[in-house]
Amino acid sequence: MTALAEVGCHLPASAVSIDTVGAAAGADERQMWTFRRFYGLNEVRRAPDLDLRDALGAAVGALTTLPGNEHRVRYVLYARTVSQVAPAGDCPVEDVCAAAGLTRAVAFTLTQHGCATGLLALDLAGRLLEDDGDPDALALVLSGEKTFSTALQLIPESTVMGEATAAALVAPHGERDRLLGYACRTEGRYAEDFPPDALDPAFLKEHNTLLAETVREAVEAAGVTLDDLAVVLPHNVNRLSWSWTCRELGLPLERVFLDNVPVTGHCFTADPFVNHVHARAAGRLRPGDLYLMAAVGLGATFSAAVLRH
DSSP, rough: OOOOEEEEEESSSSSEEHHHHHHHHTOOOHHHHHHHHTTTEEEEOOOOOOHHHHHHHHHHHOOOTTOGGGGGGEEEEESSSSSSSSTTTOOOOHHHHHTOOOTEEEEEEEESSSSHHHHHHHHHHHHHHHHHOOTTEEEEEOOOOOOSSSGGGTTTTEEOOOOOOOEEEEEESSSEEEEEEEEEEOOOGGGGSSSOSSSSSHHHHHHHHHHHHHHHHHHHTOOOOOOEEEEEOOOOOOOOHHHHHHHHHHHOOOBOOOHHHHOOOGGGGHHHHHHHHHHHTTTTTOOOEEEEEEEEEETTTTEEEEEEE
């Protein structure tokens, strides 16, 4: 059974207020006030001194169990929100592998699920390891991106983007963080919402219902109930959106780990994995707990995964 062997993350040291980001992106001041007042957003983390390979490498460096096990890593999957993250000819994933000593790994990227691609990568990594049949093999899932263009600074009516990164070691089996159920659905009628010049009003209206339905599908696939979940590790879009989704689910908002929303913003595909690290550190995720990771990618893809810590 697919399991997370370890999750590490990197939060840049530089905190930037969302007002500064909004001014640079030409956002309406009223929208930024709404972000602060109702959405629970305050600042994001940025790393102007780090390029993409260094930012991803910092997350890999947070993995304490990787040193000495580099030869076991069979696959490296970089889960991306956008299809182009580096100039033509640059190979940041291959550079990260070389720096980490992952000389035996097949490295590739995943896109098309937007910010939900990280959970797709987790599921795919487990499938690849299962098909290989090597019980000692590992896969490495990388997530997080740079806000290198104005279009990637913020999503109108939704969130502000940060640059935290994460790295997750995936094993074909394990006693902890076992993947019990995964659900994913794509609503192609919202494909024009990416890049997000303006979100379709119908998408904003349906977003929470569609996410709630996907969460229920993942819970059912895991053979558990919503009441069994100790915590939800969300994508950090905003607090208001999760309050509405919890209302759809009949789930207490306090069950959702929202601590990072005010301090990291939405970090592309990395959010659920960053939240995993911080929920553990905060004592919100304890051995034996059932928990759910969830994410939404513009385009629009909804994903959820149930695991037992």
